[in-house]
Amino acid sequence: MSESLCSDAPWTAGGDDRDVIVSTKMTLVRNLDDSLFPWRAPPAELEEVRRRILDVLQTSIPGIEVFKLEELDTTECLVVADRGWIFSSFESDHGRAVAVHGDTVFSINDIDHLRISCRKGGFDLGGALKKAVEADRMLDSRLKFAASLEKGYLSSRVEDSGSGLSASALVFVPAIMTAGVFERVAHSLLSSGVHPKAVALDWAQTDYDMKSEESSSDTDPADEAITGKELLSPFVTLHARAGIESTEDEFIAQFEDTLKGLVEGERRTRKLLVSSRRLEFEDLAFRAAAVLKSARLISERESKKLLYDLRAGIVYGVAPESSLGSREQELESIDAAVEKVGAGILKLIAREKKQTMDDREADALRAELVRMTISHYHI
């Protein structure tokens, strides 16, 4: 069984400012100069592109794991999607593949011929970019990328051309959500060119995409995503794309400033809320820990909600006492658990244990995994 698919994702450990910035990711978009872009290329050409790129990757990076999408079963596809290793649906898997080496992922024939992503735990844009650029330079020496002096790296989607660089961060902002100021924060982020994506708890798999203010719609983009009726999870993904005018350093500096502002804002709001509602947050955290420690059956939605409440308790400083050494270790254990309770990885674990699984068995296995994860809490 593949190690990359079953083990904890590398970004669930390490990194600074983990209480707010759970992970940061940098992605570079590249295409081969002499081949049609994936949406236009016939299957045979896509297979050839994949062969050429994998040939370079496998000869240059020892130990790299390769997953050809047409060879994956449904469970493995779920894991690949859960991990964010692909950028588009599985509708067409001709010539597509994902190659994984530690925290660096190479997506082949997914919108573009190649997307190089590096995801690091905590606030580490510089570290993520360094790894992605190293891989890019290695590949550049052996493949001819499509680029021009005027437009930079050429991409399938017009908006991705230029440096081909985009950044994203997974942030944990329970205080901003609880205080009801997410809409205002989102507007501010949009004006800096950062697009927030919040997930509604009522529809666990639904992404709310804040449309750019440049959209042609006359309605306020925030109104389209947040009506106040949905309860949003405290996890938000922030995404930004480098424009053709900015260099990589300028783009990262701007994104970092935006994240620093968000970190300060969230921590300030936490202090304010805890000063007046400490007991309420403590109650939520203790209840969450108690249910997670003792449940025998638990759904994905409930487990995630309770893990979020417990994580919020940790960052507010009101969580139950733990035998783990530090707050960072507690956060890492929660983040690893949130990853594991997703349907795809759970089914992989069951397969490893040579079990078939219906929904009830999945809920039981999930409850067992969660109990193991938070056994260090003293309740």
Next chain:
Amino acid sequence: MKCDICGEKDAVVFVHQVAGGRSSELRLCAECAKQQGLGRLDGDLSASLSKLIEAVTGKSKLTKKEGTKSEKTPLLDRRCSRCGSLLRELKKRECAGCSACWAQFADELDEHSHKANDSQRAYHGRLPAALEAIRASRKELSDLKVRLEESLSREDYETAAICRDFIRLLEEKHNE
């Protein structure tokens, strides 16, 4: 660059419009320019330009005058010479089909990032190593030309001669 109307001859007339923060460009060969009324600098010129500008913004179609051998090639119905994608489809999808689409339709595809000033449009970021070397060489040539001018204006002919010789070397290297 080929003429945007006939697609056959090299373009020698370039029409660049800047309006409302957007910039558009049209390239014409001598024959098509003349047929579109650009041969005379009189009152007819503005009328001809208006018609051309409408065609650039896609509000009307430009075709060659009757009596020429080429077929009608409305701008948006032009195809990429490598992947065969229609410009109309590419604009609708906001995608390119291959790197040749970018070479042929760069301005039409990326019209939202057009700036009035060319230096603002230019890409200054990282490039593949081979292109990086070309860009560095071009910058070196450009800097030498500036130094040559400065030397001449100071009547420092010795420095100017050195700059001139380096410029010649670099230009020969480019031509290779």
